[in-house]
Amino acid sequence: MTTTAPRRTLAWAAPVLAALIALPFVVPPYQTVLLTYGLVFAIAALGFNLLLGYTGLLSFGHSAYFGMGAYAVAFIVKYAKLESMEAFLLGGVLASGAVAAVFGVLCVRYTKIFFGILTLALSQVLWSLAFKFFWVTGGSDGLRVPTPTLLGGAVRAGSDKFEFLSHRYYFYVLAVFVVAVALMWVIVHSPFGKALQAIRDNETRAEFVGVQVRHYRWVAFLISGMFTGLAGALWVPLNGLTTPDILHWTFSGKIVFFTVLGGFQTFFGPIVGAVIFNYLETYAVGHTVYWQMVLGIVLVALVLVLPAGIVGTVRRLLARPVRAV
């Protein structure tokens, strides 16, 4: 994993952040909401890549955590009658964390293909449960979620929902996004993060350096699930509705896709990939119903031609010698 010095990262991150803050005042509300979706998926990608890029585990079942986060929000609305975004976030993270903890115990005993299929199978079990227990989950109709109140009720939606989403909710998501990015950045650069990368590179040696591989993988799985669950919780108010679709393996496939698109061997790659994918999906989905085929073809092309993804390839093109700092 090539890493850049914090100072260098901040050098370009600061202007980007400034642009993101200025955005709602410059572009039409629709664009802001669109980017909000992108930021949400970016958080999911960030969580996913902790497992793939940093721990070497390719999960095909991350829809389970995104969906769990989303449904947790829906349940909080339905059963606890709460509408606080903070409650949503807490519930989403806890619910997805609980599921990740349980699934993780089973999955991290294995690597590579068995790990992948196990994650896929477990997420499909959740998906089928969403249909089976339709009286709880709303079945294929799903559950509606109203606009939440932010900051403990201090900020309310008012009559114009769209205006709320494209301004106050956008800033809220942006703030959570920045915190999530910062948090993940620290985690992957921490001694724990180094241990994960060691496990990725050489699991035997990691064991022989005293790192208990299975346990660390489990923790990574847990954190990954919680980040993705956080994204799910942020997504629901935007969407207004949660359905079993986001628990289906095709959604997991999208997460895999945009992470690889951006470049899973870099920290920011998945973020870029998620945002770009969001635009691609929004603008292309009206053009063809064979959306899966397009994804598949691009994924195949990426693997054969551009395995470093967008960000990875751009880095190489900028001709920096590969150097760890």
Next chain:
Amino acid sequence: MDILVVHLLNALLYASVMFLIAGGLSLIYGVMRIVNLAHGNLYAFGAYVTAWAVGRALGTATEASLWLYAILPVGAVAAALLGALLEPTLLRPLYRRAEEYQLLITFGLLLILEDVMRLLWGPYPLQASALYEALGSFTIGESIYPSYNLVVIMVGGAAAAGLWAFVYRTQFGVVLRATSQNMRMASALGVNVNRVYVRAFTLGCFMAGLAGAVIVPQQGAVLGMGVDALILAFVVVVIGGLGSLEGALIGALMVGLVREAGITLFPEIELAVLYLMAAIVLLIRPAGILGRA
């Protein structure tokens, strides 16, 4: 008593199909050490092609004449051809790379195939039930049982026997086993590994396609059947061990029996029982009952 026989036959039916799919997966892994995530979609592809071919051949006729059964294998052949095309183009470039890429590319293939089937045959299920009904049924005690199911079971049994003979009794089988045990050595002894690989892959795809072809008269071809089959095939190889044909057979039989028992006794949670079984096996014996890790 006759109910028991019916259940047993149902279990064998399921086992036959699962053996073909999982056996193909295991064969490919055993020889080439790769896992094709799109393997289930080759099963689906075989089902679709056969259903389509039968539909075309049948035209507007409502009854199937016996020669229509000769068309059944066309799905298997189509899947095999597809496999023969895919291995050298998409998989061979990745043998030297990290396994993630293999998973990613076959996942991409899975997505492509799903939509190719939607593109070619539309979003609605395709049937070939004429073939299923034409054979009628026979009585077991007080129950009646569809005769076609016996055909499937026989195909499964024949495939198991044929595969065994192929792997253990033919020249190519020797080459196959040698390559799977030690690819470098086989290559050093003059074996054309590339050719072995493409043939093994084609054979594996043929088996998956055959499974689809043979079951489609009974259950039709529907989008999404590929991924479901993939997951179940993995349950089978988890139990029986990845890379072992005998394991695939045992695993398929066990899955068939447990599923039949599950459906009869706990119809609500049939799928969960299978996953539970796989989970238990995974927890106790990671390599499966007969497999090599």
Next chain:
Amino acid sequence: MDLLRTSQLCKSFGDTHAVDHVDFAVAAGEVLALIGSNGAGKTTLINVISGLIRPDSGRVDFQGTDITGASVHHKIALGIARSFQLVNLFDQLSVRDNVTLAIFSREGRTRRLFSLADADSAVRDEGAVVLKEFGLEARGSALAGGLSQGERKLLDVAVAYALRPRLLFLDEPTSGVSTREKAPIMDIITQVVRSGGITAVIVEHDMDVVFTYCPRIVAMHQGAILADGTPEQIRNNAQVTANMLGTTG
């Protein structure tokens, strides 16, 4: 009391008795060589003692305590470390990170998620010292995967050394390295081992290296210990020379 003692240790793979009733003892502070032709069981013995594989029977005692069934993690905590014959490094991490990871792990700091690894100056400084001892300080920022074979072999040992073990197993530390580079590598290793007071068991094939650097030599053959003594004694042992050395001297 011996630092390490094995009693009737056995490990078979099918019909092959890789380790056949081995009684092997190492005293604290010793530097000994483990020699034997290919297949003699040297690496298997190390694998069993270090915990990579479980023995079929027999016992391993470390500082008087039975560690036969102990986990790898426990053995490392007790102070047993090893390097690998086929280099085992974290190729996508920097040379520095490879070493500091061992230090973080030793100190129990790999649990820390919310502090930056690079900010830990104590660990960083110790890592720098280790790299210097191994002559790798110039390559600190390079990725481990990009090093030359000799550098990789040294790093492999450095990572094990950074665990500050009491007992260090070195599995063919100079294999795959050109003859020119062998002596410098062994010089570094023996220097580091001696100044750290580390007990070392070195598996080696190069007899020049063995006779030069190791005051005690244990010879294995077909899973059993054939001879155990000083270089002189081993040189004069007819069985050993017949089995391994080919010619005398």
